[in-house]
Amino acid sequence: MTTVILVDDHHVVRRGIRALLEKEAGIQVVGEAGSGAEAARLTLQFKPDVLIIDLMLADMSGLEVIRQVRKRAPETSSVVLSMYGNDCYVVEALQAGARAYVLKDSPPEELVRAVREAALGRRYLAPPLSDRTIEVYLQRSEDSQLDPYDMLTTREREVLHLAAQGMTSSETAGRLCISPRTVEVHRARVMQKLGLHNRTELIHFAIRRGIIPEK
Amino acid sequence: MEDALVTARVLVEIQEEERRAIARELHDRLGQSLAVLKLLLGEAMNPPLDKMRYTLGEAQSLVNEMMSLARELSLELRPKMLDDLGLLPALLYLFESYTARTHVSVKFEHYGLHKKFPPEIGLAAYRIVKEALENIAAFAGVDEARVLAWSDRRVLSVRIEDRGYGFDTGIIPADRLCGVNGMRGRALVTGGTLSIASTPGLGTVVMAELPLAVKPERSNRVRP
Structure with missing residues (x-):
């Protein structure tokens, strides 16, 4: 017999899910909770095989409950039942320790399947979720190699270009109709963003970038 | 100037609070009722009467559409994943839905966004x-x-560019003024800056730098 605790802050949703699961052989709903705190308490007390939980709870995030359950009741498998199927939620839930993820608009048999798979300790993502889309998401969320030149504001680029051409701060200030002090500030920020330390390095950078021609 | 800043801040806060409330309504009421309705419809489909089955099938797919509408609207009004998961997931989702809706693809590069x-x-x-x-x-x-979006310990920066028509930033067209002021206001209330550079025929660059650490205020008082 697979024991289940249901967590959703909407009574009607819990009733619907209970009705669905009670028709299934070998599944028994042993408790219900309407809040995250109660969910954690009941799960630690009864140690059910499966915890069905919504991520959006009024008092705390379902993710937090899943983390606690993984740590303090590792024999319980969490199944997320959510309105949101965005990859970011799925990734976050899996990283928190969920075994399965089902959407509230999935066919009812998907939830049953997820409960059975999770009870066996297997991972299950209900369609249209898939490991492939999760993989793509993880790739997109990896840090990129940014071009430092892209980090300059338009004004900073102007100051860089004029400095590379050999203009002094006061000449640059006159050209851009700003004060020499402001030019100094911009120039300092340019140097810092580009990781440059002196005028020679600035000239080299400008040549490499094609800002000024190589002599 | 300070009064204007306070007013802008209050306005932004009010607007955000309203959005949060609508988002909650949409998720709690529309979304959940529809989920229950769908369960009930599923039950009613059991007797195998062909016609009833067809109609109920239609109703069910309509319900699916409404559920995704509720979800989209809720995220549009207040990007819940921004609160729940942070900026990077929220942006990735924004680009996905933006491209699906507008057919404008987004080339996204980022660094240092894996933090709160x-x-x-x-x-x-x-x-x-x-x-x-x-x-x-x-x-x-x-x-x-x-x-592009990146951050170090001090600043979170974003840069949005296109190679489109561009416009003369000296005379911002009336239909864009509200959006431009909105962006400026957003940057301003955080103590940050926003610049817009645009050249007709070459495109537009919007860049914002938002401070992460509050600078200690310089004291004018002379120490005794």
Whole structure:
């Protein structure tokens, strides 16, 4: 017999899910909770095989409950039942320790399947979720190699270009109709963003970038 | 100037609170009722009467549409994943739904976004990127935009560019003024800066720098 605790802050949703699961052989709903705190308490007390939980709870995030359950009741498998199927939620839930993820608009048999798979300790993502889309998401969320030149504001680029051409701060200030002090500030920020330390390095950078021609 | 800043801050807060409330309504009421309705319809489909089955099938797919509408609207009004998961997931989702809706693809590069930003900073960055992208879809006449976002310990920066029609920043067209002011206001209330550079025929660059650490105020008082 697979024991289940249901967590959703909407009574009607819990009733619907209970009705669905009670028709299934070998599944028994042993408790219900309407809040995250109660969910954690009941799960630690009864140690059910499966915890069905919504991520959006009024008092705390379902993710937090899943983390606690993984740590303090590792024999319980969490199944997320959510309105949101965005990859970011799925990734976050899996990283928190969920075994399965089902959407509230999935066919009812998907939830049953997820409960059975999770009870066996297997991972299950209900369609249209898939490991492939999760993989793509993880790739997109990896840090990129940014071009430092892209980090300059338009004004900073102007100051860089004029400095590379050999203009002094006061000449640059006159050209851009700003004060020499402001030019100094911009120039300092340019140097810092580009990781440059002196005028020679600035000239080299400008040549490499094609800002000024190589002599 | 200070009064104007306070007013802007209050207005932004009010607007955000309203959005949060609507988002909650949509999720709690529309979304959940529809979920229950769907369960009930599923039950009613059991007797195998062909016609009933067909009608109920239709109703069910309609319900599916409404559920995804509720979800989309809720996220549009207040990007819940920004609160729940942070800026990077919220931006990735924004680009996905933006491209699906406008057919403008987004080339996104980022560095240092895997951390928790102060909520008002994350929100400002999100709204600025969103507004700039909406402007690109509406006015730039391109099918690709580029977004860069990066942060160090001091500043969160975003840069949104396109190679579209561009405009003369000296005379901002009336239909864009509200959006431009909105972006400026967003940056301003965080103590940050926003610049817009645009050249007719070459495109537009919007760049915002939002401070992560509050600078200690310089004291004018002379120490005894």
